[in-house]
Amino acid sequence: xxxxxxxxxxxxxxxxxxxxxxxxxxxxxxxxxxxxxxxxxxxxxxxxxxxxxxxxxxxxxxxxxxxxxxxxxxxxxxxxxxxxxxxxxxxxxxxxxxxxxxxxxxxxxxxxxxxxxxxxxxxxxxxxxxxxxxxxxxxxxxxxxxxxxxxxxxxxxxxxxxxxxxxxxxxxxxxxxxxxxxxxxxxxxxxxxxxxxxxxxxxxxxxxxxxxxxxxxxxxxxxxxxxxxxxxxxxxxxxxxxxxxxxxxxxxxxxxxxxxxxxxxxxxxxxxxxxxxxxxxxxxxxxxxxxxxxxxxxxxxxxxxxxxxxxxxxxxxxxxxxxxxxxxxxxxxxxxxxxxxxxxxxxxxxxxxxxxxxxxxxxxxxxxxxxxxxxxxxxxxx
Amino acid sequence: xxxxxxxxxxxxxxxxxxxxxxxxxxxxxxxxxxxxxxxxxxxxxxxxxxxxxxxxxxxxxxxxxxxxxxxxxxxxxxxxxxxxxxxxxxxxxxxxxxxxxxxxxxxxxxxxxxxxxxxxxxxxxxxxxxxxxxxxxxxxxxxxxxxxxxxxxxxxxxxxxxxxxxxxxxxxxxxxxxxxxxxxxxxxxxxxxxxxxxxxxxxxxxxxxxxxxxxxxxxxxxxxxxxxxxxxxxxxxxxxxxxxxxxxxxxxxxxxxxxxxxxxxxxxxxxxxxxxxxxxxxxxxxxxxxxxxxxxxxxxxxxxxxxxxxxxxxxxxxxxxxxxxxxxxxxxxxxxxxxxxxxxxxxxxxxxxxxxxxxxxxxxxxxxxxxxxxxxxxxxxxxxxxxxxxxxxxxxxxxxxxxxxxxxxxxxxxxxxxxxxxxxxxxxxxxxxxxxxxxxxxxxxxxxxxxxxxxxxxxxxxxxxxxxxxxxxxxxxxxxxxxxxxxxxxxxxxxxxxxxxxxxxxxxxxxxxxxxxxxxxxxxxxxxxxxxxxxxxxxxxxxxxxxxxxxxxxxxxxxxxxxxxxxxxxxxxxxxxxxxxxxxxxxxxxxxxxxxxxxxxxxxxxxxxxx
Numbered sequence: 004x005x006x007x008x009x010x011x012x013x014x015x016x017x018x019x020x021x022x023x024x025x026x027x028x029x030x031x032x033x034x035x036x037x038x039x040x041x042x043x044x045x046x047x048x049x050x051x052x053x054x055x056x057x058x059x060x061x062x063x064x065x066x067x068x069x070x071x072x073x074x075x076x077x078x079x080x081x082x083x084x085x086x087x088x089x090x091x092x093x094x095x096x097x098x099x100x101x102x103x104x105x106x107x108x109x110x111x112x113x114x115x116x117x118x119x120x121x122x123x124x125x126x127x128x129x130x131x132x133x134x135x136x137x138x139x140x141x142x143x144x145x146x147x148x149x150x151x152x153x154x155x156x157x158x159x160x161x162x163x164x165x166x167x168x169x170x171x172x173x174x175x176x177x178x179x180x181x182x183x184x185x186x187x188x189x190x191x192x193x194x195x196x197x198x199x200x201x202x203x204x205x206x207x208x209x210x211x212x213x214x215x216x217x218x219x220x221x222x223x224x225x226x227x228x229x230x231x232x233x234x235x236x237x238x239x240x241x242x243x244x245x246x247x248x249x250x251x252x253x254x255x256x257x258x259x260x261x262x263x264x265x266x267x268x269x270x271x272x273x274x275x276x277x278x279x280x281x282x283x284x285x286x287x288x289x290x291x292x293x294x295x296x297x298x299x300x301x302x303x304x305x306x307x308x309x310x311x312x313x314x315x316x317x318x319x320x321x322x323x324x325x326x327x328x329x330x331x332x333x334x335x336x337x338x339x340x341x342x343x344x345x346x347x348x349x350x351x352x353x354x355x356x357x358x359x360x361x362x363x364x365x366x367x368x369x370x371x372x373x374x375x376x377x378x379x380x381x382x383x384x385x
Numbered sequence: 386x387x388x389x390x391x392x393x394x395x396x397x398x399x400x401x402x403x404x405x406x407x408x409x410x411x412x413x414x415x416x417x418x419x420x421x422x423x424x425x426x427x428x429x430x431x432x433x434x435x436x437x438x439x440x441x442x443x444x445x446x447x448x449x450x451x452x453x454x455x456x457x458x459x460x461x462x463x464x465x466x467x468x469x470x471x472x473x474x475x476x477x478x479x480x481x482x483x484x485x486x487x488x489x490x491x492x493x494x495x496x497x498x499x500x501x502x503x504x505x506x507x508x509x510x511x512x513x514x515x516x517x518x519x520x521x522x523x524x525x526x527x528x529x530x531x532x533x534x535x536x537x538x539x540x541x542x543x544x545x546x547x548x549x550x551x552x553x554x555x556x557x558x559x560x561x562x563x564x565x566x567x568x569x570x571x572x573x574x575x576x577x578x579x580x581x582x583x584x585x586x587x588x589x590x591x592x593x594x595x596x597x598x599x600x601x602x603x604x605x606x607x608x609x610x611x612x613x614x615x616x617x618x619x620x621x622x623x624x625x626x627x628x629x630x631x632x633x634x635x636x637x638x639x640x641x642x643x644x645x646x647x648x649x650x651x652x653x654x655x656x657x658x659x660x661x662x663x664x665x666x667x668x669x670x671x672x673x674x675x676x677x678x679x680x681x682x683x684x685x686x687x688x689x690x691x692x693x694x695x696x697x698x699x700x701x702x703x704x705x706x707x708x709x710x711x712x713x714x715x716x717x718x719x720x721x722x723x724x725x726x727x728x729x730x731x732x733x734x735x736x737x738x739x740x741x742x743x744x745x746x747x748x749x750x751x752x753x754x755x756x757x758x759x760x761x762x763x764x765x766x767x768x769x770x771x772x773x774x775x776x777x778x779x780x781x782x783x784x785x786x787x788x789x790x791x792x793x794x795x796x797x798x799x800x801x802x803x804x805x806x807x808x809x810x811x812x813x814x815x816x817x818x819x820x821x822x823x824x825x826x827x828x829x830x831x832x833x834x835x836x837x838x839x840x841x842x843x844x845x846x847x848x849x850x851x852x853x854x855x856x857x858x859x860x861x862x863x864x865x866x867x868x869x870x871x872x873x874x875x876x877x878x879x880x881x882x883x884x885x886x887x888x889x890x891x892x893x894x895x896x897x898x899x900x901x902x903x904x905x906x907x908x909x910x911x912x913x914x915x916x917x918x919x920x921x922x923x924x925x926x927x928x929x930x931x932x933x934x935x936x937x938x939x940x941x942x943x944x945x946x947x948x949x950x951x952x953x954x955x956x957x958x959x960x961x962x963x964x965x966x967x968x969x970x971x972x973x974x975x976x977x978x979x980x981x982x983x984x985x986x987x988x989x990x991x992x993x994x995x996x
Contacts, residue, residue, distance in 0.1 A: 144542065146542075147541045147542040147543055150541075150542045151541070151542075151561055151563065151586070151587065154586055155563060155586065156849075158852060158853045160606060161540060161587075161589070161604070162540070162603070162604045162605060162606050162607075163606075164542070165542065165602060165603055166396060166398075166542035166543060166603075168398050308398065308543075311398070311400055312400055314400055347397065347398050348398060352397045352398075355397070356396075356397055356601070356602075359601055359602050360602055363602050363605075
């Protein structure tokens, strides 16, 4: 039977119905992929799904999540075999790459790997993981930083590692401070600093760095609130840190914010600050910039990309408290709101680029299949 | 002959080109092109080209670069010389193409418009260029067959930058300085950094004889359009003139043709002269090609005066025979000491060589020369190195025992653990490597052996770099397809490794630092196709073909003189220099018998790593 285009098996941690940056990225990626020329459909097998899946775009079929690792591997293999022919495997997370590479080998089809951030630069990587990445026909990375860090430990032709940044939802656009949030946080007439992120135990996002600058900021701008949006296990530590620095009454924790309220939280804020040290990209920066508020980010990681190397916001060395404090002060002194500053990351541009990458990938497919079939490179040891 | 630079912000999210950045990259190469500078920016500010010019052909302003085609669709920034540009131009004009200048640069623009990237096959010469095709919205980078002219690029995932020098790319601060272990390991193994690696992860050399496209999805994979091994294979299949006389006639014709092409210039062309056959014969052929005034220059050392190593007397004799204006330039230890910091600064990538080229280029420039002919490449083309004899011998002796699985590794481990200090490290690797051409060549040219690297650059860097470089495979890849004769195999290896990564690269930085263009008539793809079949038959006896080519023969003592390795007193000057004693900290280097080149390599990598 003639097929209208490629059939793709996508192995992802979470996508439709998931929370957080990676789930968002996967949704954007898979939706855009399904609408590429010559793509028939994408079969998505997620590990997790926090919420019931309401709607998926045409061309995407998301299977039921399988949480246990072993069951997931078996399920992935089973899906691959029962849904043949599969033209290529998309792997949405580095942790899954050995599985994805194995399946792409079994099916003798090429592999497309997506990498994000912390999973690339934080852990020791096994030889299996490295070789699996090296077997990929194409790797897309959310940022230049993640790409650079990946290339430090993976021996792959850099020409095969491309950057495809996050994109931003049109719900994020400039607007007045919403009354219901001004009321909820008693923020009327006050300046609002905002950080939005999971409060993870990894502690790299930099909330603590902001809290440490607060005493200095409050000297100049006593009516400032620091809103920490997002839930997670690190909250108790941050709460006691705020107490320790005597700023507890100026720091408010919102807990998890429902997605539909999130754009309003950005509009409530005057300054979005997240001096993170290990950001793969930081989609929240795009959301903040799209609402036109001032943005401060760390200069040592993928945040650079989100802020266009400083063209769209202020970059500071996250380890330098002085630099951070003066950047926030400057922003509070002049909390000017602009129009949408995230225009260069709009979904149509993302989709166009993905389409171009898909074309390149398709052109390479033939050759890489042959390469996959050949035995692994013999390696030299010291 | 110039310095080229460019930036292409190809990614949709990338910032537009930063003009100040382009200028910093370009002007870091001021010495490559002191006579002029230029820049070009696309209307949307996504593409920028820069150029530093050393005027040699069409000295007028019309020859300035970057050059835009008459229809505005193509832009070129080009470093090098196209020696057959007049023929190319004539055939393009015959097709109705109209020219505005007398330059080879403009020929490239028209040739691309006519043939697209396939144009590279028509070019005879040395070149590296970046060409912007506005209709395709794509950048083409290309480099000559042998890699005489350098070209480096850095793709960070958003923006690609290219330049003639690694250090220029780093000058503007936007290219990552993350080290590339494969480049560092390669330098320690070979004495020069093997392309495509550099010592920086983000910066790659465009391999010799390759092209590269960059478009909206960034850099594509590099495409090789010329391979030395492949040329040898094809000419082996073809027949060659059998009698001596026919060979000699063919050789003279080919050599004279190459020399004639290499004299194309609107400024005087001089020559480096040593006591050897290669440079001497070239000077003779320059005369035969009709050049009347020839400035020749030889470097000599006070320490060698009256000794066998002194090249000056024989060089002077050759000069007298061909009636050149000859200069013997004495280099002293004091001058060397003064120049050393400048040398390390100009050294674009770590290398254990290039010092001599530095001084002879300096001398040539002092004499007012902008262009000099060099005999580089003669030993590769005519089998002048001992490796042409040693490598095949080694392979024949060890091919059978070398095939016993694990035996080589075992013996290497045993020998290195038992005789860790006293044994020559290469002896331990004899069985492990000696049985194949790639392995035997590695033994012949290797500076350090892989198991020694730990002590020199640290275990992690060594492990990572060895895995990525995979040295034996790296060498084997240059023998694909594999020529049949042992001569052609060694010639292909010498030309694709030692000559490319060491001799040619060193010649480039050391001469360009003095704004001098060095031309190498013996490094020429057309000449190679002509000679491959002849030399393959004659083996290492081929040098006489070169020696007998000038109409006025070389003095007999030049031809009969046994080949001595080129020696200078620089080694002992370095030994005495108290600024470079860091090698003493590494026990294996401080060992009494350690070869000086290894200490110098360590010193150089330390100096460049800090830069």
